[in-house]
Amino acid sequence: MSALMRVRELMRAELRRPAPRYLTAWHLLGGVMLFVLFLEITTGILLMVYYRPDAAYESVLYILNDVQLGWLVHGIHRWGAQLLILLVLAHLLRVYFHEAYRERELNWVIGVVLLVVIGAFAFTGRLLVWDQVAFWSTDAVRRVIAEVPVVGKAILYFLWGGTELDTEALLRFYVFHVGLLPWTAIGLVMIHLYLVSRQGLYQGTRSSAPNPVQTYSEVVLRGLIWVVLSFGVLVTLAVISPVELDGQADPLVYRSVKPPWYFLPAYGLVKLVSGALGVALVGMGVGGLVAAPWLGRNSWVAWGIGMVGIAAVALLTAYGWRW
Amino acid sequence: MALVTLMRARIWLSVIALLLLGGRGGVGQEQNWCIVCHSEVKVEYQESIHAAFAVTCVSCHGGDPLTLDVEKAHAVEAFFRGTPQRLEIPDLCASCHSDPLKMKPYGLRTDQLAEYQTSQHGKLLAQGDVRVAVCTDCHTAHRILPAWEPRSSTHPENISKTCARCHVQRDHGVHGAALAQGNTKAPTCATCHGAHGAAPPGVEDVSRVCGTCHIAERTYFEASSHKKAMDEQRLSECVSCHGSHAIEPAGRDLFDKVCVRCHGPGSHAQLVGQKIKTLLAAADESLREATQILQQAQRKALDISVYQPRLIEARSYFLQTLPAQHSLDLSYIEEMTRRARSIADEVRSGLYALQGGVAIRLLGLTFVWIFLLLLVGVIYLTLRERQGERL
Numbered sequence: 001m002s003a004l005m006r007v008r009e010l011m012r013a014e015l016r017r018p019a020p021r022y023l024t025a026w027h028l029l030g031g032v033m034l035f036v037l038f039l040e041i042t043t044g045i046l047l048m049v050y051y052r053p054d055a056a057y058e059s060v061l062y063i064l065n066d067v068q069l070g071w072l073v074h075g076i077h078r079w080g081a082q083l084l085i086l087l088v089l090a091h092l093l094r095v096y097f098h099e100a101y102r103e104r105e106l107n108w109v110i111g112v113v114l115l116v117v118i119g120a121f122a123f124t125g126r127l128l129v130w131d132q133v134a135f136w137s138t139d140a141v142r143r144v145i146a147e148v149p150v151v152g153k154a155i156l157y158f159l160w161g162g163t164e165l166d167t168e169a170l171l172r173f174y175v176f177h178v179g180l181l182p183w184t185a186i187g188l189v190m191i192h193l194y195l196v197s198r199q200g201l202y203q204g205t206r207s208s209a210p211n212p213v214q215t216y217s218e219v220v221l222r223g224l225i226w227v228v229l230s231f232g233v234l235v236t237l238a239v240i241s242p243v244e245l246d247g248q249a250d251p252l253v254y255r256s257v258k259p260p261w262y263f264l265p266a267y268g269l270v271k272l273v274s275g276a277l278g279v280a281l282v283g284m285g286v287g288g289l290v291a292a293p294w295l296g297r298n299s300w301v302a303w304g305i306g307m308v309g310i311a312a313v314a315l316l317t318a319y320g321w322r323w
Numbered sequence: 324m325a326l327v328t329l330m331r332a333r334i335w336l337s338v339i340a341l342l343l344l345g346g347r348g349g350v351g352q353e354q355n356w357c358i359v360c361h362s363e364v365k366v367e368y369q370e371s372i373h374a375a376f377a378v379t380c381v382s383c384h385g386g387d388p389l390t391l392d393v394e395k396a397h398a399v400e401a402f403f404r405g406t407p408q409r410l411e412i413p414d415l416c417a418s419c420h421s422d423p424l425k426m427k428p429y430g431l432r433t434d435q436l437a438e439y440q441t442s443q444h445g446k447l448l449a450q451g452d453v454r455v456a457v458c459t460d461c462h463t464a465h466r467i468l469p470a471w472e473p474r475s476s477t478h479p480e481n482i483s484k485t486c487a488r489c490h491v492q493r494d495h496g497v498h499g500a501a502l503a504q505g506n507t508k509a510p511t512c513a514t515c516h517g518a519h520g521a522a523p524p525g526v527e528d529v530s531r532v533c534g535t536c537h538i539a540e541r542t543y544f545e546a547s548s549h550k551k552a553m554d555e556q557r558l559s560e561c562v563s564c565h566g567s568h569a570i571e572p573a574g575r576d577l578f579d580k581v582c583v584r585c586h587g588p589g590s591h592a593q594l595v596g597q598k599i600k601t602l603l604a605a606a607d608e609s610l611r612e613a614t615q616i617l618q619q620a621q622r623k624a625l626d627i628s629v630y631q632p633r634l635i636e637a638r639s640y641f642l643q644t645l646p647a648q649h650s651l652d653l654s655y656i657e658e659m660t661r662r663a664r665s666i667a668d669e670v671r672s673g674l675y676a677l678q679g680g681v682a683i684r685l686l687g688l689t690f691v692w693i694f695l696l697l698l699v700g701v702i703y704l705t706l707r708e709r710q711g712e713r714l
Binding site: 060061064065066071214215217218221222224225228229231232235236239240242243244245246247 | 621622623624625626684685687688691692695698699702703705706709710
């Protein structure tokens with residue numbers, strides 16, 4: 001029997017195995033996320049073929065206007081990033097409120113680190129188009145970091161390559177976006193999946209009536225439906241709401257811009273508590289997320305902490321949006 | 324006796340304070356004891372440009388600034404002059420400000436007195452009318468600041484208030500609005516009436532006064548049929564249509580309001596005005612629309628590099644037409660607005676074509692969804708089949 005046939009047989013055997021009865025649509029979120037991440041990497045590689053950091057804005061215009069279906073690839077990449085963040089947040093909430101992190105604390109921490117890495121993807125990727133909105137929203141973050149005592153300048157030199165936002169910083173962001181972060185994300189996802197396969201899926205404590213008997217092939221098919229639909233949603237968004245640019249970045253023409261929705265809670269917090277303390281509070285928020293499994297040992301305490309956290313994030317988002 | 328002791332104590336305390344704070348008021352303040360007693364002008368004087376360049380009280384008032392003895396300080400032998408009379412003030416200021424040797428280090432003009440004497444203010448003062456403005460009325464007596472200093476009474480933003488101390492304040496209109504928005508290059512009272520040689524411009528001089536800034540308008544106006552007719556009837560040129568102080572922004576509604584003042588409704592001249600108005604409105608509308616579509620296309624990240632310079636070209640034709648309307652040359656205005664409109668229309672249709680791809684994209688999206696829904700259907704059927712097999 002050839003190796004290919006053996007693999008096929010193994011996969012068939014695996015797919016015919018009975019799946020846990022508590023598996024619901026919520027558990028398929030992780031699979032859809034994997035698909036969107038794959039889509040992001042694929043479209044990102046396609047964009048890299050034409051993107052040039054030394055002529056960033058012009059090359060983005062070239063991609064959008066002259067490259068065959070360049071606008072679609074760019075649109076899917078941009079909307080995909082937003083969908084990925086949304087899915088990661090939904091996955092995180094699902095895991096938290098199902099208390100699926102119990103006895104899987106390490107995997108929870110890796111998940112939170114993945115969330116931060118995906119945030120870093122979005123932050124570095126936003127600057128690459130080099131338009132006014134990208135420039136001034138990144139510069140606003142630079143101004144906040146510059147106020148952090150002791151380490152502020154060191155962070156700027158590491159991330160920006162200096163204390164000002166210029167083409168040097170753009171090149172550095174590009175290196176982070178296409179060089180460092182993808183490998184970090186892929187590595188973390190592999191460890192995350194390995195731990196899931198080692199520790200098994202969480203069976204739930206408050207689950208309602210279990211599903212009827214099912215095999216893994218049925219779970220995969222149900223997941224495929226979600227994958228196809230999410231792809232359709234991304235293509236639709238790329239067509240009906242294509243990428244908009246706000247003119248080439250000009251350091252001499254100031255533009256007051258708000259960050260994208262996923263950074264609004266951090267923006268609201270920094271607006272509310274300015275200076276180093278605001279940055280420290282954002283860091284503490286991420287730290288609190290990491291420590292969530294240890295903070296909520298009791299189910300009701302965990303639920304309470306979760307609700308307070310959601311309320312705080314919602315209020316900060318509203319504050320950031322309003323002001 | 325007690326009062327004298329109190330006075331002496333006050334003087335000595337002031338001297339000690341002055342010595343301790345020595346040098347803060349400008350060069351040579353230690354030789355200027357006048358402000359020990361005349362403390363009411365001390366702050367004003369110390370803020371002034373004169374204090375900064377060591378021009379002390381004695382330069383204008385005479386007297387001995389080195390003594391604290393009231394009588395010696397104010398002695399006639401010390402050339403004490405007291406408060407100068409209004410009639411004397413221009414000559415007193417000119418004793419320094421008309422001296423080229425004294426003014427050379429500061430790069431200041433020395434013709435202010437000569438100009439003042441030609442002004443309405445100067446002429447009336449020469450006739451003995453002391454109610455007219457002299458140097459200190461505009462520049463103040465003690466707190467004299469350079470005109471570029473925002474606190475100065477002669478700073479562009481303060482000029483209208485300074486003039487309004489005697490005249491009616493007229494800082495409204497388009498020029499006043501520009502000044503209020505912080506545009507210090509906008510014309511003030513002094514720009515049209517002159518500063519030291521202030522006089523209302525005569526009927527024949529008005530176009531020259533306005534024309535110093537509105538050069539193109541003046542050139543076109545002088546070539547127009549209006550020029551000769553207005554000169555003959557001794558009508559004030561620019562002012563007749565635009566007004567003098569409360570000058571409104573020159574909108575197209577002026578054609579409706581102003582022309583009929585001299586030309587009867589339905590007359591040939593009035594119809595020419597309406598024709599110009601229509602031509603300008605049509606070109607302006609085309610340009611506006613093209614600009615709007617260009618901005619939309621820019622936001623949608625479409626390549627507008629071909630259309631942007633074309634639109635600038637169209638706008639420059641339109642901008643040439645704005646002063647050219649003063650020539651009343653209908654054929655020229657028609658030609659310029661036609662060029663502006665045709666380029667704007669070309670840009671607009673080009674940009675529409677560029678955005679036309681949206682329909683094709685939507686068609687493609689429909690096919691994508693048909694395919695994806697078929698795929699979902701197939702997966703669903705397979706899923707049902709698997710479930711059926713199992714059961």
